[in-house]
Amino acid sequence: MRTPLKLSAAAAATLLALTTLTACGGGSSGADAKDGSIKIMVGGLDKVIYLPARLTQQLGYFKDEGLDVTLLTEPAGVQATTSLVSGDVQGVVGFYDHTLDLQAKGKQVESVVQLAHAPGEVEVVSRKAAGDLTSPKDFKGKKLGVTGLGSSTDFLTKYLAVKNGVPTNSFTPVAVGAGQTFLSALQQGSIQGGMTTDPTVAQIVNKNLGKVLIDMRTPEGSRQALGGPYPSSSLYMNTDWVNSHKETVQKLTNALVRTLKWMSTHTPEQIAAKMPADYAQGGKQLYAQAIKDTLPMFTKDGVMPADGPATVERVLKSFNPNLKNATVDLKKTYTTEFAKKAH
Template sequence: MRTPLKISAALATATLALTTLTACGGNSPAAASGDDDGKVKIMVGGLDKVIYLPARLTQQLGYFKDEGVDVTLLTEPAGVQATTSLVSGDVQGVVGFYDHTLDLQVKGKQVESVVQFSHAPGEVEVVSNKAAGEITSPKDFKGKKLGVTGLGSSTDFLTKYLAVHDGVQTNEFTPVAVGAGQTFISALQQGSIQGGMTTDPTVAQIVDKKLGKVLIDMRTPEGSKKALGGPYPSSSLYMNTDWVNGHKETVQKLANAFVKTLKWMSTHTPEEIAAKMPADYAEGGKELYAQSIKDTLPMFTEDGVMPADGPATVERVLKAFNPNLKNATLDLKKTYTTEFVNKAG
């Protein structure tokens, strides 16, 4: 277990030491080329997070291999870092939050969600037991230090929205980049944050260890609607639009594989899903890991299709606090495509 003093060092290590996982074939330099040779690099904003479970599960089920596409999965501790890798051309795709496609469009980058894994954020705002008495809603965020995976990440976006929606300005509280998993838990334990936004299996471990309580639960469509006013499409496979248009055969294979996984998830129990995942993902034990999957499963779609009113919810949420987007004109239809999931069998 990492000590509290090593939080920043742990994050730096996680960023530098990317875990490379190859779906089939070797981890050759050609995997970075992104040519129509069936080799694709995908960066995931935390491979062990349940919200991004379809990425590794698709590999575990052998669906990439079945489609004849060689996928190298890489991991970063926060989605914003994964986005940087996409923009710089280091990877061809990202499994991360859809909201980054809107943020990037304003910055002149055309990126689109190709497969929409979810229609809810899967995120949870937790508060430490010590601070639970003074933080009973986002109205109490003022003056507090709140954990997010990274500055500019989707957890940062959602935390700011919740604050602004309840009358707290973004400069009235302090977001602290603490990653997820053990680094988040350590920050909560030592009091360097009073609360924060994270996902399973981190949430399950915090509750199980009685280190904190759930304040806002957005793991279900109902929870998303209550907190954000509608469906909030989050976890997705997004890619540069130019790359998608130039590699449609490969993108279709990826869509086929991911949609097959989403359908598989909808017909299997949390225990069956957990059994397919790497053993080291269940840090808190098999039963707790299965429970964290059960709590998060409602966020996932069964077909990879973008929910009809989802993009508008995301736009409204981002414009509530983001000065770059507030007065910008967004073309939401360019931030996602259903072309490939509609053809997936």
């Protein structure tokens, strides 16, 4: 079921503001599961980095666990997080790094299934700007696309800048979403480069709109760019809700881990064939290639890599004023309890 959740601009701004308040009220357990019905917000349902969510539904694994899961979609992870904080949904499939950011703002959220141990993100540069944008050292003065301000693409872009001696206030992040909106911004020159994922990356390269500058779709690429494994795509939920709905969380985890194992034993073409036809906007062959390029980012067991959280903390603290001097209890940002039982 692909049901977009739309918020008015005013409502979205109000909800987003909640995430900036320390220890604010926001419904940590306001959204309750009834009769096995769960709402999960995904930071872009058709993005390959979040593919396990829709694939689990397509394979019928949620139903096998007796769950009725509705997958909703928002174009950026920061908007998905807003839906969780406001109590509209029980969980988010988005980047793990938001759990650290939220803890610093007084919200206790944890990853219960770690879908990926690399970002799956790619920094691309437009064909026109390729001559003077050859590395993050050239970010100064550029307009760089991100899915949304405060999103994980925004976080990672800022880290790459700081790591390469470029102040975060010397370039302009532009919220351009993903897919067609990102492609148009690149083509029209409103951005010179940007951070995006497959299948958008595959279409950029295929249409010769630009090229890959930094590839973080593999653990190796993550280590090279970020200095270690960077756990990204995950199912994260409010800790209070997890503790009071352990049976439901275990069922969700069982289904998602079963999908991760299925993915590890099937070809990109077989995976693509299970997905909705409209996800392959660049054609079936290109979509399968996008899945192939991104597959290395996924875990096979849903368990958080032991040294992953420390990498994420180091990356975020390098540029994020909310986290720079904050004490983050990493053990409270994730749990391996459910994934280990799922085996």
